[in-house]
Amino acid sequence: MTTTQRDHPSIIQADGEYLAAIATGRFYPGVLLFRSPDLTRWEQLPHPLEQVEMPESGIVLDPDLSYVDGVYHLLYGTALSASESGFADSPICHVRAPSPHGPWSPPVLLHAKGFHPSLYHESGRSYLLWSEWDHRPGRDSFGGTWAQEFYRGTRRLTGRAHLVRGGARGARLHRRAGWYYLVAGGIAVARSPHLTGPFHPDPHGALVAEGGPGCLVEGRAGEWWLTAWPEGGCALGSETVVRAVDWAGDGWPRVGDARPATGAAAPVPPGGARVPAEPGSTARADGRLPAEPELTAPADERPPAEPEPLTHTDDFDATELAFCWQSVRRPPDPGWLSLGERPGWLRLRADESPASRHRVSLLARHQHQDCEFTVLLDAQPTHFQQLAGLIHYTDHTRWHWLHLTHHEQLGRCLAVLTSDNGQLAAPADPLPWPNGPVWLRALLQHGELRFTASADGGSWTGIGPPLPVSRGFLGVCATDLTGARLVCDVDRMSLRPLSSPR
Known part of the structure; x- marks a missing residue:
């Protein structure tokens, strides 16, 4: 479909x-x-x-x-x-x-x-x-x-x-x-x-x-x-x-041909009895209900539907968020998301972790079976409890997260956190990373996820081992447990399928 x-x-x-x-x-x-x-x-x-x-x-x-x-x-x-x-x-x-x-x-x-x-x-x-x-x-x-x-x-x-x-x-x-x-x-x-x-x-x-x-x-x-x-x-x-x-x-x-017809004549059903009107029902004597209040529809001047694009890139230059982006439970309101504070960028204000069931600053879209998902973002964490990056998210207990954070000895660095049925793990050592925007990429093929990162969008470095994935969403997530509400700015998110749909 x-x-x-x-x-x-x-x-x-x-x-x-x-x-x-x-x-x-x-x-x-x-x-x-x-x-x-x-x-x-x-x-x-x-x-x-x-x-x-x-x-x-x-x-x-x-x-x-x-x-x-x-x-x-x-x-x-x-x-x-x-x-x-x-x-x-x-x-x-x-x-x-x-x-x-x-x-x-x-x-x-x-x-x-x-x-x-x-x-x-x-x-x-x-x-x-x-x-x-x-x-x-x-x-x-x-x-x-x-x-x-x-x-x-x-x-x-x-x-x-x-x-x-x-x-x-x-x-x-x-x-x-x-x-x-x-x-x-x-x-x-x-x-x-x-x-x-x-x-x-x-x-x-x-x-x-x-x-x-x-x-x-x-x-x-x-x-x-x-x-x-x-x-x-x-x-x-x-x-x-x-x-x-x-x-x-x-x-x-x-x-199809799953079950051949028997060739028997279709039986004629006996007089079908409907659910009777109950005493006190609002149905009229003829079994019909009074007309609904009149509702007014807006003018629909949209062109016929076009095929859903297989490749999608969002540079966040529009004034409204595209329909394909979804957030966890709460609407994308100005309290945590903005398209105007830094023109041409999507700004997230960090809240709770992806393990939370409440206030999570996460924006994502459905994955394809095999695909490449790329994000260009900028964040300056100053504490290990500040994290922002690319996430593959199934639910609050199952996710993989390549993110910028702060390390006491390394300073700003890239790290990977995973949650498998609520069990948190760090499958790779933190990697020091210079200041400025960073390109993050997730490559999904044959049920495996591989993270890479780049400072210029041309030369890529692998981060961590292959990780098992199934269904889920791809997007960005920003967490700040210090109360400072770390700012994460996103200039681009791009999804490119690597295999044809069924």
């Missing part, structure tokens, strides 16, 4: 174009939004959660994008505590907009009962589906798939929740030819003539052997597509491809 790592996208087709929402986990802005005319060329759009505060120690996950009656709806979950603790603490929130460009509404909390939220719209009514989390010891943590009516006018749940019999973790609901289909990650399919089931699994098994997000998308001409993981697995952890779907004569979806 794209040339870089994109984690479990929710994809829809609306108004003649495709839209994809992708969670960024612990990285701000929580959810990225893209549009495409053909599922191949993708353009990044403004962040839908730009005004939403990220949790200090949680992650954003499970976005679900939908479109109905001229309004775009986005659900997302937030995991605030580790599932190993028993509780999940996973609030599910809703935002909406009249256009994928916004403006997006403030979030509304729906509940915190579980994960994998999705909205299903039919005949003027909407339903929230989710996978319930059961924290009670000795029980399966999957408490079933549940559905409850969602009134779009007030953005509130109404009536009682219904157990979807035969549901599965992460299931999304689709309707075709009188049948309701549940598609879950894995990728398993089940169907029922009734919205709440019972759902019966496809007797042929999973749609694809590789598994994946399992999002079905109906195209402009009535064709269908499925999001899945690439054949042969994911080099970066959660890459996504789209595969064409055919509907066999027996009414089950098929992908």
Whole structure:
């Protein structure tokens, strides 16, 4: 689908174009939004959660994008505590907009009962589906798939929740030819003539052997597509491809030649019963809901989406930060990041270490499978607790960091720190380095990372041994535990893929 790592996208087709929402986990802005005319060329759009505060120690996950009656709806979950603790603490929130460009509404909390939220719209009514989390010891943590009516006018749940019999973790609901289909990650399919089931699994098994997000998308001409993981697995952890779907004569979806059609005639579902309107429901007597408040969309004069560039260089001459850069949990605000204090440079003011779950001055972008990432930066640390440099970052427990720092005997020097599941190590001795801007480079090939540095951008010196890497982000990080808030100025960051995308 794209040339870089994109984690479990929710994809829809609306108004003649495709839209994809992708969670960024612990990285701000929580959810990225893209549009495409053909599922191949993708353009990044403004962040839908730009005004939403990220949790200090949680992650954003499970976005679900939908479109109905001229309004775009986005659900997302937030995991605030580790599932190993028993509780999940996973609030599910809703935002909406009249256009994928916004403006997006403030979030509304729906509940915190579980994960994998999705909205299903039919005949003027909407339903929230989710996978319930059961924290009670000795029980399966999957408490079933549940559905409850969602009134779009007030953005509130109404009536009682219904157990979807035969549901599965992460299931999304689709309707075709009188049948309701549940598609879950894995990728398993089940169907029922009734919205709440019972759902019966496809007797042929999973749609694809590789598994994946399992999002079905109906195209402009009535064709269908499925999001899945690439054949042969994911080099970066959660890459996504789209595969064409055919509907066999027996009414089950098929992908490629994985499962031949049976040739049986598609059964006609019995009269499908929908979830009834509950006493006190805001639905009208005809089962439809009152119209939503009118929302005004901004004028969209953008040209058609262009392919995502394979090579990207940012000299930070613009007045606004490019969409491709992401920060850890907090937005890039003037309190720690500026494009104007030193014109033509990105200025970071150092805060906590990359091991922190709170105030980290880190700006990065997704890596390619094999790539070269180069940074030109300037910093003058005067204490060993001041560090600034190039980082490969997966999360607060897994990262590799080539940085400028201060050594009591050597003065300004280059050093490498790594964190492997929280275990800190220094795989190389500090190297004295002269004052002035420094070029830092990370070379990723075949699952290994090599650091090099240069004083002039032409002659390079290897720093430290090869380091193992998998999925992650490449960028800059600045730390200052002295309270002085070290300034780190970045003149350039450049990403160059070394191999073609799949």
